Amino acid sequence: MVGQITRGTTGTNRLRRVDRWIARHPVLRRAADPLVIDLGYGASGVTAFELWTRLAAARADVEVLGLEIDPARVRGARAQLQRVRAGSTPFAPHAHVSFARGGFEVPVAGGRRPAIIRAMNVLRQYDQADVPAAWRSMATRLAPGGLLVEGTCDELGRIATWAAIGPDAVPRTFTVSLRLAGLERPSVAAERLPKALIHRNVPGERVHAFLTALDDEWERAANVSPFGPVHRWRTALSALHSAGWPVLERSRWQLGEATLPWNAVAPA
Numbered sequence: 001m002v003g004q005i006t007r008g009t010t011g012t013n014r015l016r017r018v019d020r021w022i023a024r025h026p027v028l029r030r031a032a033d034p035l036v037i038d039l040g041y042g043a044s045g046v047t048a049f050e051l052w053t054r055l056a057a058a059r060a061d062v063e064v065l066g067l068e069i070d071p072a073r074v075r076g077a078r079a080q081l082q083r084v085r086a087g088s089t090p091f092a093p094h095a096h097v098s099f100a101r102g103g104f105e106v107p108v109a110g111g112r113r114p115a116i117i118r119a120m121n122v123l124r125q126y127d128q129a130d131v132p133a134a135w136r137s138m139a140t141r142l143a144p145g146g147l148l149v150e151g152t153c154d155e156l157g158r159i160a161t162w163a164a165i166g167p168d169a170v171p172r173t174f175t176v177s178l179r180l181a182g183l184e185r186p187s188v189a190a191e192r193l194p195k196a197l198i199h200r201n202v203p204g205e206r207v208h209a210f211l212t213a214l215d216d217e218w219e220r221a222a223n224v225s226p227f228g229p230v231h232r233w234r235t236a237l238s239a240l241h242s243a244g245w246p247v248l249e250r251s252r253w254q255l256g257e258a259t260l261p262w263n264a265v266a267p268a
């Protein structure tokens with residue numbers, strides 16, 4: 001089994017921002033076999049049930065397999081699944097969710113290849129040097145055109161960032177997603193960057209330049225604050241875009257998201 005047991009911290013609703021990004025992603029919508037892996041789900045299976053619930057609204061035949069390297073956590077999640085089946089939880093008793101033991105080798109019965117692997121708050125507890133091999137191990141298990149979504153968030157899920165990586169283990173995009181109400185500075189995301197970037201938030205690195213420019217535009221857009229934080233965020237991102245930052249997915253800006261091609265923030 002590839003990897004090591006780490007702290008199992010998780011929580012209800014913690015991964016909502018990344019879930020809703022995946023839910024509308026064409027990779028999920030077009031998948032021939034909509035199998036999604038929740039890799040390293042932690043001390044409870046709650047994020048796997050939430051993932052299924054959110055994705056099933058977009059793709060009714062989605063199936064979620066939670067994989068954990070800690071056998072005790074697999075036993076715990078399977079007991080939780082029994083309670084879900086019995087109807088004694090808020091989750092649908094028929095939720096197409098299962099749990100198994102596994103690591104970065106992403107074992108799936110019958111050799112099925114997942115359309116999406118979501119690995120949130122898993123690599124955070126590894127060394128930066130472990131990232132390329134972990135990405136490769138997971139990404140090469142994907143179905144053609146599939147995505148590995150690997151990132152980090154805070155305990156309450158108000159600050160989240162993630163990389164989307166293709167089956168060739170090459171990252172495609174970087175996303176930051178923030179709760180805008182009460183946001184002081186977008187660079188608060190620096191503490192929750194994916195492991196591949198967290199040590200790169202220093203002058204001379206692209207991700208540092210991006211977060212600095214985002215802070216500057218957020219500050220400059222303070223004059224539109226009376227129209228609300230969403231308006232302020234959109235104003236800031238429009239200015240960044242005009243300045244040459246290739247901010248993608250304009251229709252999602254209102255959610256407090258900014259997605260860029262990975263190259264725009266990649267380590268120098």
Ligand SMILES: C[S@@+](CC[C@H](N)C(=O)[O-])C[C@H]1O[C@@H](n2cnc3c(N)ncnc32)[C@H](O)[C@@H]1O
Pocket residue numbers: 002003004005006007008009010011014015039040041042043047067068069070073102103104119120121122
């Ligand atoms: C901090 S928890 C994250 C839980 C959940 N994904 C979340 O974001 O709330 C990290 C979990 O990943 C598991 N883990 C670490 N390395 C793993 C690996 N290589 N394969 C599977 N699970 C792993 C740990 O055992 C731990 O339970």
